[in-house]
Amino acid sequence: MTGGGSLGTAPDPIHDAALAAQLLLIAPASFSGIVLRGSSPARDALIAALGDRAKTRKLPGHIDDERLLGGIDLAASLSAGRPVEQSGLLEEAKGGLLIVPMAERIGDAIAGRLAxxxxxxxxxxVLLDDGAEREDTPPVSLMERCAFHCDLTHSRASTTDDLEASHAPxxxxxxxLEDKALEALAATAAVLGVPSLRPLMSAGQAARAHAALSGRTRASDxxxxxxxxxxxxxxxxxxxxxxxPQQESQPPEPPQDRGDEQRDTDTKRPDQPLDEMLVEAASAAIPADLLAQLAKGQAPRQTSGSGSGQRRKSGIRGKPLSARPGMPRGGARLALIDTLRAAVPWQEVRRREQPDASxxxxxxxKDDLRVRRFEEKAARVTIFAVDASGSAAAARLAEAKGAVELMLAQAYVTRSEVAxxxxxxxxxxxxxxxxxxLTRARRALAELPGGGGTPLAIGLNAARxxxxxxxxxxxxxxxxxxxDGRGNIAADGSPGRxxxxxxxxxxxxxIAREGIDALVVDISARPGSDAPALADVMQARFLALPRADAKSLHSAISAMQPAHAAA
Incomplete structure (x- = not known):
């Protein structure tokens, strides 16, 4: 298996995605779903093939609760003069597949209904993840429940014919599964750092479904x-x-095609323990970009927002949310359709109370009134606090200046500001x-002061x-x-380390008590223990970048900034 190899030798990921889709069709309720990340012609072909094999519905981008769960059909009710019920999308998709485009943008309320x-x-x-960054993912509640996660970002195939079934499994x-098989799967999950029990149960079901697909009555290796x-x-x-153990003495395995389902015992060396074989197979299948992150010690984060800033509710602009009861005042706008939908079920009762009504x-x-709600992302402000003391001041300030200019260059894209x-x-x-x-920043950064003592406490207080x-x-x-974390000026301005x-x-x-996100960057020529200790007390991330230039500093800051969840 060569899932973690270079793109030039690894099988196209569409083959595993098609196999996962076949297993999903065997027991949709057990597997709950599949995540397909990365738009590609092969993904479109796979979705079309799923539509041929199962009942599918598509989730609109800004669906409301009435359309999702069912409720009053407003147009039919107004025409008939009485409440007319309509079925919800969840009811229409029952027993089939619900395709969710741009799943990374699903709001918490809709995600809860789907869960x-x-x-x-x-x-x-079928979650279609088109996030630009790896942190831009569908809600964790749905990712956790969907058994299969397939990354088709690097797929080069244009079609797939792997979804043809020769029999009904x-x-x-x-x-x-026998205890030995369950223990091997559990050991593999532990070695790979998969903490949840849901994937482990899904893996057990996937092994049985794969056996059924191959016409076996007992799960094999x-x-x-x-x-x-x-x-x-x-x-x-x-x-x-x-x-x-024994890794050095084992001869290298020739590459094998992950798309071939008939690997059976060929992948297992003589006397190799089952859990070691599963760990080896899973390790080889880790996607290349995820493998690179893990190699750098960067565990993937499961988040529901981008790094541009926290999300907050607004009454005037942003991403539309479901309407809520309220008065259209203080800038809030009336949601007319939702107001009418709330009023229609009560018309017969109110006409008996008001027989003279037109x-x-x-x-x-008043209780019928609904107001519009929106969600907008707050601007992010990155505050650089730079130690401008001592002989290294010129280098630090030059790097900070370059990083500030690089971040401002993309400010209008990321809705960010810099201080x-x-x-x-x-x-x-x-x-x-x-x-x-950027013009204002360049003017302010043209001549930066440097030299003198290191009032670290004063700088941190000012930053806070x-x-x-x-x-x-x-x-x-x-x-x-x-x-560098080595201050020599106290908070009152007096010297003394x-x-x-x-x-x-x-x-x-x-700073830690305030819960402010922070990153301590030690760019001294010889990083010591003071800066990491400071980061630990601050509950901040730490990064040692000796002899860093502005570009590497900017890249490090962009990579280390966390993605904020919804406020």
Missing amino acids: QALDRGDLAL DLDAVQP ADLTAAARLVLAPRATQLPPLDE VGAILTR LIAFRGDSAELLLPPTRS ETAQSVIARGRSASLVILT KQAREDAEAAARA
Whole structure:
């Protein structure tokens, strides 16, 4: 198997995606769904093939609860003069597949409704993930329930003919997995860092479904291997240890085609334990980009928002949300259709109470009023706090200046702003208030001061106060502290390393208490232990970048900034 190899030698991922789709069709309620990441012609062909094999419905982008769950058909009710019920999309998709385009944009409310339908076994989901970044994923509640995660980003196929079934597999005819097989799957999940029990149960079902697909009544090693590859490998959060027993004495395996379902015992070396074989198979199937992240020690994050800023409710602009009861005042706008939909069921009762009302009039009351809601992303402000003291000040300031300019260059795309604080001597100065203006930034950064003592505590306090000011105005704030962590000026401006260290730790704890996202970057020529200790007290991320240039600093900050979930 060569799933973790280069793109030039690895089989096209569409083959595993098609195999996962076949297993999903055998027991949709057991597997709950499949996630297909990355738009490609092969994905379109796979979705079309699924439509030929099962009943499918598509989830509209801005669906409301009435359309999703069922309710009043407003047009038919107004025409008939009485409430007319309509079935919901979940009911229409019952027993089939619900295709969800742009699944990374699903709101929490809709995700909750879909998760409930999955738990009841009403349907299965086909989540189409088109997120630009790996952090842009569908909601965790749905990702956790969907058994199969397939990344087709690097697929080069234009069609797929792997979804043809020669017979109707009977899952009930396959015997339950033996304890040895269950223990091997559990050991594989533990080695790959898969903490949840849902994927483990899905892997067991996948092994049985793969056996049924192959016409077997008992799951073989090949079925367990396919289950580990399709269910556990895409969820890996760590790499297996390199110093496994007997690994050095084992001869290298020739590459094999992951699309071939008849691997059986060919992949298993003589006397190789079952759990080791499954770990090896799953490791080889980890997608290349995920493998690169794990190799760098970066576990994937499951989030529901992008790194541009927190999401907040708004009454005037942003992504449309479902309407809510309320008065159209204070900038909130009336949701006319939702208001009428709330009033229609009560018309007969109200006409008996108001017999003199005009024929054909819709009788509405205050309780019927609905207002529009929107969700907008708050602007993110990255606050650089730069140690401008000592002989390294010129290098640090030059790097910070370049990184600020690079971040501002993409400000209009990411809705971000940048601020810059420099601390030296016995004070800290806000050189650049939060701004998106590249011209203004260049003018402020043209001549930066440098040299003198290191008032680390004063700089951290100034950064915290600036972040608090930003958050108070409804924006998201993150701190980037560029320092070696060795302060020699106390918070009151007096010299002394001991007091300076205590004051810096107190300032760092204050940042941690506020819950402000922070990153400590040690760009000294010889990183020591002071900066990591400061980051630990601050509950911040730490990054050592000796001799960093502006581009590498900007890349590191962009990679380390977390994606915020919905506020």
